[in-house]
Amino acid sequence: MISDIKKNIESEVEMLREISLYNSKLNKANPSDRKLLMAAIDSLIESMRIINDSIPNLVGEIALSKEPINKLLKGHLENVSYKGRNAEFIITIPTKDKETLLKELSISEVHIKRLKRQEDKKKEEYTEFKAARGYLKLSNKIFWDYSVKWIKKGYFKNLSKELQKSNLDILFQSYIAMMFMSAFLAVIISFIVVIFLFFFSISLGPPFIEFYEGNYLLRLVKIFWIPIIVPVIVFISLYYYPNTEKQSIAKRVNQELPFAVIHMSAISGSGIQPSEIFRIIGLSKEYPYLRKEIRKILNQINLYGYDLVTALNNTASNTSSIKLAELFTGLATTITSGGEFSDFFQKRAETLLNDYRLERQKYAKTAETFMDIYISVVIAAPMVLMLLLIILTIGNFDIGFTTTQITFVIISVIAIINVFFLIFIHLNQPTY
Numbered sequence: 001m002i003s004d005i006k007k008n009i010e011s012e013v014e015m016l017r018e019i020s021l022y023n024s025k026l027n028k029a030n031p032s033d034r035k036l037l038m039a040a041i042d043s044l045i046e047s048m049r050i051i052n053d054s055i056p057n058l059v060g061e062i063a064l065s066k067e068p069i070n071k072l073l074k075g076h077l078e079n080v081s082y083k084g085r086n087a088e089f090i091i092t093i094p095t096k097d098k099e100t101l102l103k104e105l106s107i108s109e110v111h112i113k114r115l116k117r118q119e120d121k122k123k124e125e126y127t128e129f130k131a132a133r134g135y136l137k138l139s140n141k142i143f144w145d146y147s148v149k150w151i152k153k154g155y156f157k158n159l160s161k162e163l164q165k166s167n168l169d170i171l172f173q174s175y176i177a178m179m180f181m182s183a184f185l186a187v188i189i190s191f192i193v194v195i196f197l198f199f200f201s202i203s204l205g206p207p208f209i210e211f212y213e214g215n216y217l218l219r220l221v222k223i224f225w226i227p228i229i230v231p232v233i234v235f236i237s238l239y240y241y242p243n244t245e246k247q248s249i250a251k252r253v254n255q256e257l258p259f260a261v262i263h264m265s266a267i268s269g270s271g272i273q274p275s276e277i278f279r280i281i282g283l284s285k286e287y288p289y290l291r292k293e294i295r296k297i298l299n300q301i302n303l304y305g306y307d308l309v310t311a312l313n314n315t316a317s318n319t320s321s322i323k324l325a326e327l328f329t330g331l332a333t334t335i336t337s338g339g340e341f342s343d344f345f346q347k348r349a350e351t352l353l354n355d356y357r358l359e360r361q362k363y364a365k366t367a368e369t370f371m372d373i374y375i376s377v378v379i380a381a382p383m384v385l386m387l388l389l390i391i392l393t394i395g396n397f398d399i400g401f402t403t404t405q406i407t408f409v410i411i412s413v414i415a416i417i418n419v420f421f422l423i424f425i426h427l428n429q430p431t432y
Contacts (some may be wrong), residue, residue: 004092008051011091015044054094096174119161123229147176151321159239165320166245167292179238186234189229197223243262250320252289257323258352260287265345274331275301275308293319297328309335363428380415382410 022037029037079090080378151173156329160172167176198219201212212219260281265275275298281287282294296318300311316328327348334344389406 004090005144006094008054012048012051015048019044029236047215050100051091054092094361109231109405135181136170136178138246139178143180143184144173145179146180149178159242161248161267161318162242164318165249167249167320168242168245175238175242178197179235182238183231183235186231187227190230193225196224197226200367242349246320246356249289250322253319254295254323255356256290257321257327258356261327261345261352265349267339268345274335277341293321293324308332323355366428367425370424374421378414378421382414 001185001390019041022041026034026037079092156172160188163170163172163175169176198216199212200209202209257330263284263286264277265280268274278294280295282291282298286292287294293315296315297308297311300306300314301308306314312335313330314331316325316332319325330348331344333339333343334341
């Protein structure tokens, strides 16, 4: 019975640890999670009370009985299995309390499972650094030394800045190595294409591919530029890609910024520390593009040990959005001069929201203009062409095309114009 008492006490200690853990989460929990935590704590407390009440019975069994333990367990006491956070315990309690204890433990287990499911839904993996793999790993293996050598010579300085502002998860040296690798592969593929075109010709009708039978010197003059131009185009495209990505991100950040600043203004009114304001926005899912910029500030504070003013100024120089850079520098000035955060955020929110309204109005007017163009090009123009086609058909004019061919061309052009209009509207459609 002494070992049973020891196991009961160990299980109570484990329950106390769980109660302490859940109690520490109460302050940061939302109302629904708080109810689950309180219900789990109450169930564990009731379970501890049942286990604690069983200890006098176990002590009495030791003092008053010399019968074998197995017989006692069959008569008055029973074992109940309890699975804690770190281990599984066997609890010895009176038979009459077994059903109550199992009920309390099951209630606790149900609430804990609900909490875990909610935590899994809320949990987000932040991968700040990713190991190179696949194509990037191959590029590093072949061209890493060359990229480092070119960087030391002072090349690609502007690209380094653009790469930081584009938020691409790739090292600067690795990106240069990938540029060299892509250009090298473009050279190989271009030579293969030149060899193929040197001996074969391609036609639109069958047979689509046939041996070339013309002047080979003239043929070489026509295709020799491919291995020169294609790798250059690939290299230049990769060089300017971060700048294109930076512009796209800046546009998205500017669309999220007015609402995020309103959020910051509301939070700052409670007197919270500025670093906590950025932590809340950085961990929020409401601003997927802005939070990446905010987390740059948090990384500089938590990883590099910079103060908030220095982190704001550094991030302002590395962000893709001019408006966000102005916000960071203005906030740094406010902190240095001892100004009020809430007033700063409130005035900046009004300015950004006004700019946002003007941009929406500008987009609405642009959409109206393109709607007029769409009606003229896609609706009115085909009707005029169809009337012209009918007149030509009635007058027996020979225009070199049959009615079916002209109809097919008109329908194809209308379809292509519709596709371009849809792409344009999709690219210019604000996310908010």
